[in-house]
Every structure is written in C-alpha cells, then in structure tokens.
Amino acid sequence: MCGCGGRCGRATPGAASSSGRRLPATPLLLLAYLSYLLLGSAAFWALESPREREMAGRLLSEKWDLLENYTCLEREDLEDLAKGIIQAYKSGLYLKGNTSLGRWDFVGSFFFSVSAVTTIGYGNLSPSTEAAQVFCIFFALFGIPLNLVLLNRIGQLMLSGVQLCAFHLGEKFHWQKGAAVLTRTCALVAGLLLFLLLPPLLFTAIEGWTYEEGFYYSFITLSTIGFGDYVIGMNPERTYPSWYKNVVSLWILFGMAWLALIINLCISLLENSSGLCRCCKRRSRDAEQELISGNPNVTLESKDGQNCSTKDTKPAEPN
Known part of the structure; x- marks a missing residue:
C-alpha cells in the first residue's frame, strides 16, 4: 500500500485550476499597453477633433x-x-520685420545639437543641405549613445549623493530608515522644484507663455517627447539674453537625468509589486495544496507577504 495515503497520481484541484486560469505576463502586459493606447487615442480624439474642425x-x-x-x-x-x-x-525668415531669426547661428546650432543627441527632436528646425543631413546622421549615431552614457553617469552621481546624505544622517541620528525616507523625499521635492516647477517661471518671463504652457513645455522636453509646438527662442518679436539657450541646454541635460531616475523608480515599483503579488499567490497556492493534502496546521501569515520579493527565486542553501 502506498504510504502517501492514496494521494499519489491525484491531480491537485487548486493547482490545476490556477494554472488553467493564469495567463502569461507578456500577453497581459501587451493587453494593458494596447488598452492604454486606445484609451489615450479616444481621449485625444474627443478633445482635439472639435478644435481641428x-x-x-x-x-x-x-x-x-x-x-x-x-x-x-x-x-x-x-x-x-x-x-x-x-x-x-x-528657413528662419521673419516676413513682418524682413529679418532673419538667426536659427543657425552658433547658439542656435548648439541648441539643435542638444535636441538631436537627446532625441527630443522638436521638428521646428532641421538641416536642409545634403552635407548637413549626412553629417547629422553620423553626429546622432555616435552622439545618442554618448548622451545616454552621460545621462546614466549623472543619474548615478545624483543617486550616490542622495544615498551618501542618507548614510551620514543615519549615522548622526541613529535612524537609518527615517534618514533614507527623509533624504529621498527632499531629493524628489528639490528635483520637482528645480526641473519642473521653477523653470516655467523663467519661460513665462522670457517667452511670455502662461505657467501652464511653461510646465507643459518642461515635461514634454525632459521626457524627450518633443512635439515642437512650444520651442524656446523662436519669437521674433522678443529679445532673448545671450545666456538663455545655454542655460536651457544644461537644464535639459540634468533634468533628463533626474526624470530618468524617477521613471526607473516607477518601473522598479511596478516590477516589485508584480513580483510581490506572484510570490504571495505562490505561497497561498502552496498553503492551499497542503490543506487539500490533509495538513490542517498550515496557515499563511501576514509576515509571509513581507518576506516576498522579486529575488524570491534564489535557491535555498543546503543544510
């Protein structure tokens, strides 16, 4: 007689039903992505179509x-x-004043170079000669990877600075978790002020935009979406300071690194929450199988969920 109590060869109902109902992660992610795109398309259609007509x-x-x-x-x-x-x-010719906008002077060319290697690509300015177009291809080919490496390095320096401040505060006040939360919150608030909330005030003063338009331009630029409906230094009726485009170029560089950190943090939170859910479901399913197998002493405690992480697949060390 089999020592397993007649359970050998019997399929576990809970495991079969859960495996039958569970879909792979990639199709679910693709479905969510397509649904998100369809939702955005419907919203833009409803909001912009009447204005277009x-x-x-x-x-x-x-x-x-x-x-x-x-x-x-x-x-x-x-x-x-x-x-x-x-x-x-x-071509940069202002017909009303019969003057040139000077888009391809050195400062304008520098700003175009920044928009090219950062892949913002506003679309309001592009090379027209064949030589410049060919040069732009090779310039972007090597400039984009260099820009990504630099942004990654700047992001690492920012993150290292935050972690160093958290370490020193934790050592001084003997409160590591609180110091980490405090420094990360301060870094987030400082980044919001420096890269998203304060720059619109500059654009309002120099470009004549509203604060909402300046904030919209700031996010569209730093996220490298770059529609080109708002671009700095393109109003022929305004006089711009010589330092203006250079300062904005530096703001773009550091702002993109900061926003990339925020986006990576959001990705990490989503991935960790997904791993936590999978871990908790696995523990719950294991407990269900034990209960079906006849072990009434099995319980799923709340602390089990706290021990779950995306690294839960690490094999157990031998005794």
Missing part, C-alpha cells in the same frame, strides 16, 4: 473671403504664396 473651417472661410475681396488673386497663386510663407518660416 473649427480651425479648418475658419481657415477655409478666410481663404474664400480673401479670394472674393481680391479678385485679381487666383487660387493657385494664393496657395503658392502660402507655401512660400511656410518655407520662409522654416
């Missing part, structure tokens, strides 16, 4: 009004004029 109708109305008032102007001539105005703006 309104603007299109207004422009068409103004076009036909212009053709009716100036009968000597043909439709094709008007369209050619509009194309010429657009091309002039892209």
Whole structure:
C-alpha cells in the first residue's frame, strides 16, 4: 500500500485550476499597453477633433473671403504664396520685420545639437543641405549613445549623493530608515522644484507663455517627447539674453537625468509589486495544496507577504 495515503497520481484541484486560469505576463502586459493606447487615442480624439474642425473651417472661410475681396488673386497663386510663407518660416525668415531669426547661428546650432543627441527632436528646425543631413546622421549615431552614457553617469552621481546624505544622517541620528525616507523625499521635492516647477517661471518671463504652457513645455522636453509646438527662442518679436539657450541646454541635460531616475523608480515599483503579488499567490497556492493534502496546521501569515520579493527565486542553501 502506498504510504502517501492514496494521494499519489491525484491531480491537485487548486493547482490545476490556477494554472488553467493564469495567463502569461507578456500577453497581459501587451493587453494593458494596447488598452492604454486606445484609451489615450479616444481621449485625444474627443478633445482635439472639435478644435481641428473649427480651425479648418475658419481657415477655409478666410481663404474664400480673401479670394472674393481680391479678385485679381487666383487660387493657385494664393496657395503658392502660402507655401512660400511656410518655407520662409522654416528657413528662419521673419516676413513682418524682413529679418532673419538667426536659427543657425552658433547658439542656435548648439541648441539643435542638444535636441538631436537627446532625441527630443522638436521638428521646428532641421538641416536642409545634403552635407548637413549626412553629417547629422553620423553626429546622432555616435552622439545618442554618448548622451545616454552621460545621462546614466549623472543619474548615478545624483543617486550616490542622495544615498551618501542618507548614510551620514543615519549615522548622526541613529535612524537609518527615517534618514533614507527623509533624504529621498527632499531629493524628489528639490528635483520637482528645480526641473519642473521653477523653470516655467523663467519661460513665462522670457517667452511670455502662461505657467501652464511653461510646465507643459518642461515635461514634454525632459521626457524627450518633443512635439515642437512650444520651442524656446523662436519669437521674433522678443529679445532673448545671450545666456538663455545655454542655460536651457544644461537644464535639459540634468533634468533628463533626474526624470530618468524617477521613471526607473516607477518601473522598479511596478516590477516589485508584480513580483510581490506572484510570490504571495505562490505561497497561498502552496498553503492551499497542503490543506487539500490533509495538513490542517498550515496557515499563511501576514509576515509571509513581507518576506516576498522579486529575488524570491534564489535557491535555498543546503543544510
């Protein structure tokens, strides 16, 4: 007679049902990603589509009004004029004042180089000559990895500084956990102020934007989304300080490193929470199997969840 009490070869109901219901992590992640994209698409469609139709109708109305008032102007001539105005703006020519915006002076070229290697790519400025386009390819090819290495190094220095402050505070006040929480909170608040909350005030003063527009530009820039609807130093009716674009370039460099740390922290929290859930489910399933097997002394204590981590797969050391 088998010593296992007649349990040999019998499938565990709890394990079978859980394995049958459980989906792999990648399909779930893909489903969540697609759902998030569809939700964003619906929101942008609902918010921006009415404005787009309104603007299109207004422009068409103004076009036909212009053709009716100036009968000597043909439709094709008007369209050619509009194309010429657009091309002039892209070339940096301000038609109202008959002056050049100076987009490709040294300061403007430096800012373009920063936007290229950081992959922001506002889209308002791009090389037009074949030589410059070819050079831009190789410049970005080697500049983007160099920028990533530099951002990683700056992020590590920032993180090391925070950890060093936490260590010294913990040694001084004999409160390691509290010092770690305090320094990380202070670093987060300081980063928010320095890279997201205070720069819009500068843009409001120099660019004439509202604070909301400046904050929007700050996040779109540091996250390297770079739509190009707001770009600094492009208003021909304003006089910009010579230091302005250089300071903004430094802000972009350090701000991207800080925001990358925040994004990595969010990723770590999501991954750790996922690992914690898997660990707790595994412990609960093991306890369920023991109870089904006839062991009434098995309980899943709350401290078991605290011991779970993403490194729970480490094999047990031999006795």
